[in-house]
Amino acid sequence: MKVLLGDVCERGSSNLKQSDVISCIGDYPIYGAAGYIGNVDFYQQDKEYIAVVKDGAGIGRVMLLPENSSVIGTMQYLLPKENVLPKYLYYVVRHMHLEKYYTGATIPHIYFKDYKNEEFNLSSMEEQKRIVAILQLIENIIDARKQQLIKLEDLIKARFVEMFGDILCNDKGWPIYALDAISSSRLGKMLDAKRNTEKNSFPYLANFNVQWFEFDLSALHEMDFTDAEREEFSLKDGDLLITEGGEVGRCARRC
Structure with missing residues (x-):
């Protein structure tokens, strides 16, 4: 049965800051975008749930987290309804690659209202x-x-x-050189879904396309590129791509 993501979970939010909880002690784990932070003396969720990184580096990363735990404010709760198993929902959401919904040029964000209509098969x-x-x-x-x-x-x-x-x-x-003496680096073009016209769309490589030592081209998304941007951001032979989100540091080289 085909359903929407919003049909099987509810959104929850957190206003906790890492600086507010880093020195706390207790029995209940709290998590951030990079994973486990520490233990505190309270919890926000009493059942197993999904957490999604919604702000900053690593947006779209998905975690399955235990009952009696919490996340900080850069994360968003997806609380499963009774018609879906938490771990099934985790696999579903992870497959959706929610990072494709990000907006913002400086600090990227994703919003539940933008991805809640993702469709999938509910068994x-x-x-x-x-x-x-x-x-x-x-x-x-x-x-x-x-x-x-x-x-x-x-x-x-x-x-x-x-x-x-x-x-x-x-x-x-052996002679030793600084990395910037033998190479140059640059960031890729930032996707802003709200400004994407789809009039000059071309495929691009996102974090999830860059695997260890190889590119996964099975699912390519598109966004607008001007002729100048195509020239600027096109990969050349020997270029090395390194991910800044998700599994930071994962890399692959164009041969």
């Missing part, structure tokens, strides 16, 4: 449980593979030191 409760179990198994496999990749990366670093020495100590006398 029966039994089917939701089955789907969640399958996706959880897949996530476990992915997590195990990530641990393998970490071990392989450590191996590569060890082999690098064997071949070229310790760069920090420069024990083999």
Whole structure:
């Protein structure tokens, strides 16, 4: 059955600031855009819920958070209704890539009123449980593979030191350059959905398209580019893209 996101959850807000809670102590966890902050002596939600980063870096990032916990004001609560499992809703919202709704040139924001009409398939409760179990198994496999990749990366670093020495100590006398001496950097064009006319639309790469060492081109969005902007922001061979939101530092290079 096709439903809208607004049919299966309610929006909740928080006015808590990280500076207000960083020194608190208690039994109840509180979370921010980067994850767990600490424990406090109160909580705002008594049931499992979804939290979405709505302001600043990492907008659109989705978390499934436990009962008896809270988030700070840069986050937004999505409170599941009785017709949806929290974890099923988590997978659904994560797949929606809500960052595409951001507005604002300096500090990006996303608003529930803009993305609440996202449509998806709402299965029966039994089917939701089955789907969640399958996706959880897949996530476990992915997590195990990530641990393998970490071990392989450590191996590569060890082999690098064997071949070229310790760069920090420069024990083999290699010439050392500052990064800005051998490269230049720039930000991509900021998307402002309210100003997008769709008259000169072209595909662009968002954070979720940049994976580790490769580009995921299965879902490309479009926005307006002038001829000058196309020239300025077009990727050239050898360009390295590094994400500033989501999993910060993830990178891929155009070959």
